[in-house]
Every structure is written in structure tokens, then in C-alpha cells.
Amino acid sequence: MTLANYINELLYRYDCVIVPNFGGFVTNKIGAKINASTSTFYPPKKKLTFNAYLQHNDGLLANHIASVEKISFEKATEKISIEVTKWKEQLETSLVKVDKVGTLTLNEDKQLIFEPNNNSNFLVESFGLSETESKEIKRFNEEVKTLPSLEEDETKKVIPIFVKRAAVAAAVVGVIYTGWNGVQNKQQQKMLASQEKSLEKKIQSATFVIDSPLPTINLNVTKEEGINFYIVAGAFQVEENAVKKVEELKEQGFDAKILGKNSWGLTQVAFDGYKTKELARKELLRIKETVSEDAWLLEK
Template sequence: MHFLFARFRKKPYLCNVNVLERHIEILLLSNDCVIVPGLGGFMAHHVDARYDETDGTFLPPLRTLGFNPRLTMNDSLLVQSYIEAYDISYPEALRRIEAEVAEIRQHLESKREYELNDIGILRLNQEGNLEFEPCEAGILTPYLYGLSSFEMSPLVVETKVPVETPQNEDTAKVPEESAITIKMSWLRNAVAAAAAIIAFFMIGTPISNGDSAMEMQQSAFIAIPQHTIISQQQTADDIQETQTVSKEDAKDSISAEADVTTEETSSKSTYCIVLASQVTQKNAEIFIEKLSKEGYSEVRLVTSKSNMLRIVYGNYASETEAANSLRSLRNKSDYFEQSWVLEIKD
């Protein structure tokens, strides 16, 4: 910043509002809030990259400005900038700023609007209040330099419909019927062969061995059903065991899903209202003290994970509750005109 203001040093001073514009623009490089005593405060906001569906254009991120005419308290940031640029005293710097602000207000009274180059346009409405229209291209931001918009048309996905090939139903059924016929005839032949063997033993065995023949006959006829019954019982037991295991697996799966759901719902978020961000410690303390004296006791200073300082207000359980509170606060005080809702994760 010393380098940027070096061109102002040791030059005769003339009451020129363009000088005030340059000071504001340069201070906004490293600050999100610059207060002009007697005029109002300029607050920077970050706008994320976005997609314009109307013309298929991706727009880069930028920093834009808001204006609050109620922020007229001197925080010494702009005065210190004048002191460093012109090597003058504090009262002299404050006097120059007041003269430039008076020139702006005089121009607004006659022309109803005044343009601050690369910052925006100030207008005086019918009620005599100041309105601000920020520069459409955003304010100067070095870390966003070089990012430009580009066009990309949406991709059209072509859907291929599969063509079904007709099949001959009679031809498809023939192999199945043939297979069943072969199996049944094989089964009948096997039964017939078994019956022939049993009849041979019954006829060819002597009478003296009638008991053993009868036992053999009984064993031959009993063996097949016993094997069949055992197989059926084993199959039923297997089915019952499979069903039991499946039920246990289902219970375990449901229990695991319930645990995951409980863990996911256990994490909570809170919401607050942001008045300013990326402010200096000194400016934040002065602003918080002023709001506290006016009755806003819930205002405080928080630090993000990236060490960004923010002035926030309140602590709400839901985004809807925070938004309703913000609307109510905007009706009560102009301090909350440019504020927004921020989610804070635990």
C-alpha cells in the first residue's frame, strides 16, 4: 500500500473527489469495509462463480460492493491512508476528507447522482436518502485477476432403443419337451430294470431260504422311500436354516443402517447473521462496541478456519429462524441492510 500511495507524496493538494475514489479503491484491496466519515460505509461481498442458463455462460467469481449510509462513524482507516499518502497530520487529513465529502453532497443535490469511478454510482432518491448501484464488473481484486467468462452448451445425451428380435415360440419349446421326454423314459427304464432284478431273485431263490428272500425283497422295496424321505427332510432343514440366517442378516443390516442414520443426524449446525467479514481486529472491536451500546448485545467477533475475521450477530438453530430474525432486524436498523445468513458447522 505504501507503494500505491507513493505517487501522492510531496504534491500540492487540490480538493478533488477523484483522490477519494482512489483511496477507497486501494483500501478495498485488503479490507472488506471502508467508512467515509460523513458519507457512509462501503462493504465488499464475495460472489461465487455461477452459470447463466439463458445464454449458456459460466461467469467467474467477483467481489461486489454494498453501501450503508448509516456507517458514518470515523474508524480512522481512511484518515490513516491520507496521512501516509500526503505526510500530513491527523486533523489536516480529516479536514481534506470532509471537504471532499461536502463536494460530493453538493453534486448530489444538484445532479441527483454521482459516479465513483470503478466503484459505483451514488443516487439521491425522492426521500432524500442515498442509494448505491455497484460497478457491474466488481471491484479490483488481485487474486481473481485473469478469470473470465466462457460459453459451454449443455450436452445432449442420445438414448438408444434396443430392437427386440422376434423368436419362434414352437422352436423354443421343442428342446424343452424333448429333454423332459428323455428324462422320463430313462426313469421308467431304470424302474423296470430294478423290478426285473427283484423278480429274478424272488423266483430263482429256494424255498428253504424263504426268510432271507423275504428280507431281501423288503429291503429292496424299503430302500428307495427311506432315501427319498431323508432327502426331503434335509432339504426342509436347509430351507429353514437359510431362512433363519437371512432374517438374522436382515436384522443386522437394519441395525447397521439405524446406527449410520443416528451418526449422521448427530452432527448439528447453527446459523448466525454476518454484518461484515475480513475486517481488521481494531475496526471490528470499534464496531462491536458501538452496536453493543445501541442494545445489540448478541453481536460478536468470530474467526473462520482460514483465519478470516467476521462480525456476526445471534445464534440460531435453523436457517429459517435466522432469516426471519434478519428481516425483523432490517426493519429496525440500517446496520443489517447488507447482512446475510451464515451456517456454522460444529
């Protein structure tokens, strides 16, 4: 698999994927949108941007590659470095296409310009949803024609029986048409209301926003004497969810703990902390096989 494939996979599960010494791909959840002029509904999605200042190796990408390819963390880091060198050389003469993610180019000031692939939606909750167009409902006002009054002649004329039957049939058809037209209108209204309600349930608020460039990533980790390595179980926007995760892991026998908030304001939770890298990596492999494939190693 290529580096682009690994980045693509991680963007479905994480808000930020950093390519060491190159930059970070950052996602930001946005809600559903409605284009009133075209009556088109757009599902919630993750808006993708690129931040060239995020270059610190947080271990996420390298750990993922090492896990998939069954290689060491150092070997995975080396593979990333080789690919980054190729990208930088390619940018000097042309663009770099990151498959299913977007394209990168250099402007006249040698600044990276990122153009996301709008056909990709990394929001898992919107999987399978596409833009929907609701056709305009046209309503017709039936014109009621006034029937001329029939004046009976002094000598009453006998109306033939087939004329009476034709008049009755015409009246019945008119009633049926009116009823059917009303049913169609109601069905169209229900369909539109159902579409709007379905989209409203999917509306998500943004959980990750970077307003200004970040020179580096410095994690605010709880310091423990002699403990330099942690196996990260996840990062949470709501602190209560982080506390629940710690309790859940402790019930499973782990000495779980909260490490503090990272630079994006997310509270990190660890399975446990370790004094040596060898011991931590050995435990990481066990956790990946038995508990969570998303676990990764953080070095303080």
C-alpha cells in the first residue's frame, strides 16, 4: 500500500493525520447544508484542510504502517521519510496527488497549496449518504366552470337516458381526479418532510478547529517519575467521556490514566505507562491483538 492509502484510512478515524517533516491533514466536521436555489440537500461531512506547520512525528501514521505491514516502528518511519523526500522533489516541478485525499502544489512564494478531493467524505456517520435534490412541488388551482341554467320549455323536453349516464360518469371522473391530485400532493409533502427530518438527524457540530498555524505539537502529559512511554487508548473532546474510558479500562484490568490535553484540546487516555520502550512495544502488540487495533505508542 502507498502512503496515500494509509493517510486515507486514518482520516476516517482521526481528526488529524501528520506526515512527519511535511505537514498535517486536518478535518473539521460541518453540518448538513441546503441550497435553496436548487433545492439540493448536502449531508454532513468532514471538511479537509492542510497545515504545513504540523510536522512533529506524533507516531500515529508510523504505528499504523508498522501494524499493517508487520514491520518495526523505525522501519515504518524510514518509509515515510523516503516518500516525503519524493514528494518534495516532485513539488519542485509539478503537483503531488494524494489519492482520494487531494492535490498539493507550490505557489510563487514556495508555499504549499492544498486542494481537497470533494468526492471523499471522511465522516463515518454520513457513509452512503449523497446529495439529494427535492423537485419542486407544483400545485394547481382547479378552475370551476359555471354551468348554464337549464330553462324548461313549456313543453318539457325528455332528456335521452344515454345523455344522463354520460353526465353522471363525467361527474364521477371529476371527483376521482380531484381526490387523486390531493393524494399526490400529500405524498410529495410527506416525502419532502421525511428527507428534511433525515438530514436534520445527521447534522453534526464541528469538534476540531485550527484557527492559527501551530509550529509544533507539544502534548500536555501527566509526568510520572521513571515513566516515559504510554499506550494511548483514545482522545476525547468531552472530559466525562475520558473518565468513563478510564473506568472501563480499569474494569478490564489496566492501570488506565488520563494524560491531560493535547494541543487540540482533546483529553488523552492511556492503557498504562511503562519505563522502557521495549516493554511498552511488547505490551502494545498484545493490546492491538486482543483489545484495540487503534492503540498507539506515545513517547514522552
